[in-house]
Amino acid sequence: MSTSSRPSAPAAAAELRARVLAEVARTPSPTRADYKRRIMLVAAIGALATVSLFLGTGGMSPGTRPVEMIAFTVGFALVAAAVLTRLSSGQSGSMLGRSRPLLLTAVVVTAPVLAVVALCASTFWPHAAEDHVESGAHLACGAMSVLQGALPLLALLLPKRGTDPVHPAVTGAALGMTAGAWTVVMAYMRCPHGNAMHCIVAHVVPTLILTALGAGLGWLLLRVRTTQP
């Protein structure tokens, strides 16, 4: 900074203040109440679209699985989905969300936990787990899981556009895993197969695909960018 420019610093600061306040007055922004209404609307539309897709693709289908097995697998997946939703989308008391290590831990731990739940279910109810599943069924069920997870992923990502200045890809990955966990809940309700291998390949592996998708979309959509003049 040159000596000659120093005296103009307060004037420049005042000019900047006036410019910013004028711009703020010119472009109104949503208040907290407005924002909450928008979030509720997006969440309702996302949930409605997801449930419609679930019902439109066959809905509940227990097959030969006992009710206890369905309750066990759906229950664990539901708990995982609820915890992840709270962790990745809930209020953390900070404007910058949860810390990177916490989100990464949640992302890394969830898929193995869901796989262990599938293995436990096949151990507790061996008769239901013995059914033979064609490899084509793995692929179709997995594709359906990814498709069903895309809607909740978008519903979770869109309200947070341009709001993460710290770790947008990690937040996106956590949101992807959250959408994946909700997909596992639906998969255990709609898929008639109790085979452990099928549950891992067609229900749990798609959560990893949704996590990768979430990380990519998070980087694209969530990060704070310079506004071009």
Place this chain on the structure above:
Amino acid sequence: MFMLAVLDSSGKPPPSGLAALRDRTLAVTEERSRKADPASSALDAAMDRYARGDDSAFGAVYDGLAPRLQSFLLRYTHDRAKAEDVVQQTMLKIHRARGRFTLGGQVVPWAFAIARRLLIDHHRRGGREILAPTSDDTLTQLLAAVDAPADDVAIAKEVAEHLANELARLPENQRVAFELIKQDGLSVAEAAQVLGTTVAAVKLRAHRAYEALRVVLADLGTDTKRKGEP
């Protein structure tokens, strides 16, 4: 919190269960925050008013944040126009996202994180004039203002140059943690939020930076003694 105290003293039954726990936690958090840094708490309160729809509160938010942000950005850009540009964009992003500001949230780490990200984004888009931070300008201004003997000024300048060089050599994560805490006046918890990591990680990074700078100071002390020997 004041509202809660009024309600309690008015004879109404206190909230029970989870609501009571939440209220107590919020009260303790607010109390700690207020004790820790009254200026930051006043800023958070102003931002909260702004988020609720009080448009006049933005002036207070701007006045509390802009000088600190500008000082932070000037250290990296060495260009007042560029720093002002990023300050303007940061304040406008805060304005546009005011609805997201949660009750009990902290505006200072949020603003620093946005400014830091915009600075990095600006650099990636071709703002090559952004340099590694040095304190030469500040040092020159400071030394000019100090009425000290010429020898002392020369030694102080040499020490400061060595420290600045060492700081520039540190890994980025250590340097940024050190600067946010020591030069921008953020608490360790606030710096952890800005960097998206844990408090323990920031403490470790800042400690390593302190240790590196302490070694430089020790070496300089030894050199000075040697120079002073006959």
